[in-house]
Amino acid sequence: MALALLLGAEAAGIEIVRRRPHLVVRIDGREHEVVERDEADGRTRIELDGRPLALACAADGNTRFLRLGGRNLRVSLVDPRDAAAAGEGGGDEIRAPMPGSVVTLHKAEGEAVLRGETILTIESMKLQTALVSPRDGVVELLLRGEGQTFDKDEVVVRLASPSAPGPSEPAPPEPATAEASPAADAKGAA
Amino acid sequence: MSVPPPFRKVLIANRGEIACRIIRTLHKLGIAAVAVHHASERRARHVREADEAWELAGPTPVAAHLDGGQIVEIARRAGAEAVHPGYGFLSENAGFARQVAEAGLVFVGPDAETIHLMGDKIRARDFAAAHGVPVAPSVTPTGDLAAFVAEAEAIGFPLLIKAAAGGGGKGMSIVRHRGELAERARVAASEAERYFSDGRVYAELYVERPRHIEVQVLGDGQGGVLHLYERECSVQRRFQKIVEEAPAASLPAALREEICAAAVRLASAARYRNAGTVEFILAPDGRFFFLEMNTRLQVEHPVTEMVTGLDLVKAQLEIAAGGGLPLAQEQVALTGHAIECRLCAEDPERDFLPETGRILALDEPAGPALRFESGLLEGQAVTSDFDPMLAKLVVHGGDRAAAIEAGLAALDRLVLLGVGTNQDYLSRLLGHPAFRAGRLHTGFVAEHAGDLAAVPPEAALRDAALVAAALGFREFRALAFETPEPYASMGGWRN
Numbered sequence: 001m002a003l004a005l006l007l008g009a010e011a012a013g014i015e016i017v018r019r020r021p022h023l024v025v026r027i028d029g030r031e032h033e034v035v036e037r038d039e040a041d042g043r044t045r046i047e048l049d050g051r052p053l054a055l056a057c058a059a060d061g062n063t064r065f066l067r068l069g070g071r072n073l074r075v076s077l078v079d080p081r082d083a084a085a086a087g088e089g090g091g092d093e094i095r096a097p098m099p100g101s102v103v104t105l106h107k108a109e110g111e112a113v114l115r116g117e118t119i120l121t122i123e124s125m126k127l128q129t130a131l132v133s134p135r136d137g138v139v140e141l142l143l144r145g146e147g148q149t150f151d152k153d154e155v156v157v158r159l160a161s162p163s164a165p166g167p168s169e170p171a172p173p174e175p176a177t178a179e180a181s182p183a184a185d186a187k188g189a190a
Numbered sequence: 191m192s193v194p195p196p197f198r199k200v201l202i203a204n205r206g207e208i209a210c211r212i213i214r215t216l217h218k219l220g221i222a223a224v225a226v227h228h229a230s231e232r233r234a235r236h237v238r239e240a241d242e243a244w245e246l247a248g249p250t251p252v253a254a255h256l257d258g259g260q261i262v263e264i265a266r267r268a269g270a271e272a273v274h275p276g277y278g279f280l281s282e283n284a285g286f287a288r289q290v291a292e293a294g295l296v297f298v299g300p301d302a303e304t305i306h307l308m309g310d311k312i313r314a315r316d317f318a319a320a321h322g323v324p325v326a327p328s329v330t331p332t333g334d335l336a337a338f339v340a341e342a343e344a345i346g347f348p349l350l351i352k353a354a355a356g357g358g359g360k361g362m363s364i365v366r367h368r369g370e371l372a373e374r375a376r377v378a379a380s381e382a383e384r385y386f387s388d389g390r391v392y393a394e395l396y397v398e399r400p401r402h403i404e405v406q407v408l409g410d411g412q413g414g415v416l417h418l419y420e421r422e423c424s425v426q427r428r429f430q431k432i433v434e435e436a437p438a439a440s441l442p443a444a445l446r447e448e449i450c451a452a453a454v455r456l457a458s459a460a461r462y463r464n465a466g467t468v469e470f471i472l473a474p475d476g477r478f479f480f481l482e483m484n485t486r487l488q489v490e491h492p493v494t495e496m497v498t499g500l501d502l503v504k505a506q507l508e509i510a511a512g513g514g515l516p517l518a519q520e521q522v523a524l525t526g527h528a529i530e531c532r533l534c535a536e537d538p539e540r541d542f543l544p545e546t547g548r549i550l551a552l553d554e555p556a557g558p559a560l561r562f563e564s565g566l567l568e569g570q571a572v573t574s575d576f577d578p579m580l581a582k583l584v585v586h587g588g589d590r591a592a593a594i595e596a597g598l599a600a601l602d603r604l605v606l607l608g609v610g611t612n613q614d615y616l617s618r619l620l621g622h623p624a625f626r627a628g629r630l631h632t633g634f635v636a637e638h639a640g641d642l643a644a645v646p647p648e649a650a651l652r653d654a655a656l657v658a659a660a661l662g663f664r665e666f667r668a669l670a671f672e673t674p675e676p677y678a679s680m681g682g683w684r685n
Contacts, residue, residue, distance in 0.1 A: 058550030064659040065607035075659030
């Protein structure tokens with residue numbers, strides 16, 4: 001039985017190996033003994049492999065903010081429903097990196113964009129930032145107009161899915177180059 | 191001895207950490223503090239700490255704090271005798287200074303004419319040049335882009351384009367090649383128009399690897415000016431300071447004297463009243479050029495307070511009350527070294543973009559040679575309404591190395607959870623060999639971007655974090671313990 005977590009943006013699993021006499025967990029093949037001790041001040045101290053953790057922690061829903069080892073770390077519980085959704089065409093959406101508003105739309109719906117080309121300029125706390133296309137493609141949907149606001153992580157642009165039928169022609173096979181590895185060649189031929 | 195306070199009641203036309211900092215001095219002097227706030231800030235710390243608080247009406251929190259007419263009216267009705275503008279907001283607004291004076295109140299700062307003079311970079315620059323303060327070769331500001339481009343080309347490259355009315359990096363751009371000039375000028379002018387309703391831009395010679403050195407001055411308004419030595423604010427990101435120190439990391443004594451004398455000359459010529467800062471660019475070859483004068487208290491003023499032992503807000507109030515300069519130049523002595531780190535809600539890994547969230551846990555470091563300046567309370571939301579600066583961590587040490595160690599220790603002790611911050615980035619910055627060696631310039635952050643980037647936590651820390659977090663999740667406890675404990679029994683987990 002494993003619990004799926006995110007440390008920052010990185011996925012991690014924590015597995016329970018034993019519960020008695022002490023809890024033992026496994027992470028990436030490493031086993032750790034975990035003991036919780038109630039302190040006189042009413043707090044609970046965590047001991048990992050016999051060593052107490054100097055820890056500060058705050059909770060917000062499924063996210064834990066930790067100060068540990070001289071660093072701030074963020075761990076989130078992965079909701080199985082979110083995990084399923086994340087697989088679908090992540091590269092087709094551009095999400096707002098921060099809350100703010102749209103200053104300028106540089107592209108219209110249906111217009112072609114190249115990788116790295118600016119689709120829109122946004123502003124947050126007086127800072128302007130260009131949101132660029134993650135790949136070559138076609139702007140399918142602009143979800144916010146100029147002057148409209150959005151929240152952090154909200155989808156603001158959707159690119160047409162490359163697999164969707166459309167005017168784009170299938171890319172010609174890459175010409176073999178000296179740098180191409182045998183594995184890449186094999187993949188290209190498939 | 192008992193000296194009567196310069197005022198009985200002062201309104202603070204500001205918010206956040208600077209409002210709290212001003213309140214502290216007001217209370218020390220036995221002066222009542224009047225706070226103003228938008229409806230969204232009713233529970234803010236500056237509101238709680240003030241003796242009375244008045245709500246400002248306004249479509250947005252920032253608009254409310256920029257409504258000078260409303261603030262003057264509140265000051266009058268509250269019976270305040272003076273208005274302290276802090277920094278930002280209305281602090282460098284000549285119209286506001288005039289409104290305050292016309293209402294028969296004292297503006298804690300220079301008069302409207304001086305603010306007007308220094309508020310326009312070109313006017314200020316011409317004034318500086320006229321009084322023998324060195325300025326960088328530059329192009330006259332204009333709204334005529336074709337003329338601008340022609341003149342700018344004549345100076346040579348690299349060039350720095352700036353907005354005539356600008357600040358905070360808005361409308362600023364470095365042009366390295368002739369081919370980029372026209373387009374960069376157009377963008378800068380449109381940004382300037384958007385932010386300052388003034389599309390005039392100018393350009394000047396861009397100094398490579400420049401240091402930002404600024405001089406704190408106090409003026410009596412009659413031409414009497416003293417300086418409190420310099421601060422170095424070379425470590426910047428997005429053209430905004432993040433680490434400041436006093437004195438500068440390494441400055442030959444003769445050069446320091448020269449720079450401070452230039453600042454005094456400028457402020458004296460302007461018959462400057464109150465606290466102000468003259469900013470310079472220092473080139474690697476020792477040439478220095480006037481940048482601008484800030485006619486207010488600076489964000490980074492605490493480093494000067496720590497090395498001089500003075501309270502700048504107290505000095506401001508005394509000067510505003512007509513008490514003249516609080517000390518003579520010979521009485522200003524420097525002791526040790528001070529460093530300020532600006533703690534911001536931002537993500538250094540994503541080009542310092544602002545972060546939002548809620549302050550879920552706050553445990554401030556404390557100590558005799560340490561100031562944690564903030565307006566923060568646990569539970570407070572961090573929104574995009576205001577600037578992303580959350581707090582300032584200011585430390586003092588016997589020398590620069592000791593100040594760096596004190597800064598690192600304080601950053602390590604600070605617990606501020608619930609919103610992404612640059613806390614760990616600041617630790618990496620202070621600990622960087624080039625910072626320790628004092629090899630500073632305004633491109634420091636970009637130059638060392640690779641070294642300063644966060645590295646993934648090593649396996650032991652990673653596992654510890656995952657275990658610690660997991661123990662806080664009901665889902666994990668249900669799996670780990672046969673009898674799930676009630677969630678509420680988990681003392682020690684701060685919510």
